[in-house]
Amino acid sequence: MKKIGILGGLAWPATVEYYKAICELSQKYHADAGLPGPSPMPEMCIESVNINYSYNRRGTFGDEESWTAYDAYFHAALKRLEDNGVDFAIIASNTPHNRFDAITKGLRIPVLSIFEAVAATCKAHGVSDCLILGTEPTMDSGIFPGYLKRHGVNGFAPPEAALKAKVTGLISELFKGKSDNGSARIDEVVRASCDQTTGKQSVVCLACTELPLAFEGKEQCETFHHNGVFYLNTTMIHANATFRYAVEGEGA
Amino acid sequence: MKKIGILGGLAWPATVEYYKAICELSQKYHADAGLPGPSPMPEMCIESVNINYSYNRRGTFGDEESWTAYDAYFHAALKRLEDNGVDFAIIASNTPHNRFDAITKGLRIPVLSIFEAVAATCKAHGVSDCLILGTEPTMDSGIFPGYLKRHGVNGFAPPEAALKAKVTGLISELFKGKSDNGSARIDEVVRASCDQTTGKQSVVCLACTELPLAFEGKEQCETFHHNGVFYLNTTMIHANATFRYAVEGEGA
Known part of the structure; x- marks a missing residue:
């Protein structure tokens, strides 16, 4: 090894x-x-x-x-x-x-x-569009969408600053090793982001390695479904x- | 820092x-x-x-x-x-x-x-006698009892090979990240070891850093009581x- x-x-x-x-x-x-x-x-x-x-x-x-x-x-x-x-x-x-x-x-x-590992996983799963949830740099820099684009995937951040703030607030709590109702709070952000897009969005990339900890029991899954949404767990993919x-x- | x-x-x-x-x-x-x-x-x-x-x-x-x-x-x-x-x-x-x-x-x-950190903790708690549970080298080498002795503590291993084997068997399972009824199995070894000593033995040193994982909820305690026995958690002490x-x- x-x-x-x-x-x-x-x-x-x-x-x-x-x-x-x-x-x-x-x-x-x-x-x-x-x-x-x-x-x-x-x-x-x-x-x-x-x-x-x-x-x-x-x-x-x-x-x-x-x-x-x-x-x-x-x-x-x-x-x-x-x-x-x-x-x-x-x-x-x-x-x-x-x-x-x-x-x-x-x-x-x-x-x-x-980013490369996740982009390859998106391609393998036939993902065409993907909501990116992560820290400010990951949602704002445009770097990750660039990797995804090379694999034919359209990656985008939540459309409003308030939605992004909900994500980064949750990440701050997860950094400390705990959070309340994390998956429900992510679900809210996902629904609100979808309402403002074409509606076909149902794939979400948890592009902060702490975010999967909000979904108890799913921490070790590369991908998983929750409330009709397909999630990519970047921690496990990597x-x-x-x-x-x-x-x-x-x-x- | x-x-x-x-x-x-x-x-x-x-x-x-x-x-x-x-x-x-x-x-x-x-x-x-x-x-x-x-x-x-x-x-x-x-x-x-x-x-x-x-x-x-x-x-x-x-x-x-x-x-x-x-x-x-x-x-x-x-x-x-x-x-x-x-x-x-x-x-x-x-x-x-x-x-x-x-x-x-x-x-x-x-x-x-x-060993030095645990010996100091024994002294701080006024421990006079201490049953040592750990891997073969820790139970057999006599090195750890030497450290304890310098702090006025009499440290000793389970008196029978079969009892030691119960401890090392459990450690093998904990190495893999899981075990069944770990605390009850340790309790059995402790009771059997006490029966064969003066009877005043009620302090046990979990001298393998995996052993505290057998006591769910106690992993982060330096010391704890379980079934009337006072346990020293070497992982947390260290x-x-x-x-x-x-x-x-x-x-x-």
């Missing part, structure tokens, strides 16, 4: 979900191997950074200069993973992916993009892609 | 508990700080190793040579944490602490011992000591 590097802490509850998912996938993968001792695990290095530090260094899209400190913080953490000897890395959060090119510039190790890449080329 | 290094994966469910506990402690610590953005977190680097690899390189106590590969695996992981720039490290598992001196030899960074050390000397 390749050694996995994880840039985590953005926020910590999602880092837990990634780590748990990869460990459980390894247990399933080795279940019938009959090896002596506990189930083998891929070696991993998790760089868990300070989300408060990065949050307060967010820049403005369109102003490259304003992102210098933000980009540097994440690039340095990925560089430490590279120096550690990991074979590849992931960033366990959607938000920094809006600065993916700047953050990963000059690294020798591959970094698996969450975690599954990570484990597949870690074991690729092994075995018979 | 000092940067924390965690040698994890031994096994992964306990690594999750350590990481969650440290993050939640940081949230509580900063709750009233009124800082902009999400709660600050200490930076952490987690080296998650392959428990199967280390398990199959366990040696025999009394035969130093037999531990060479085992010691080298953990020493190299701690060295990577040191190279990463962490200010200090912990090993998120009791078992490797039976080889603590060999594993940490030559490191420049401090490594906080779980995680709390880690966070205290990370913020030591800060603030007013």
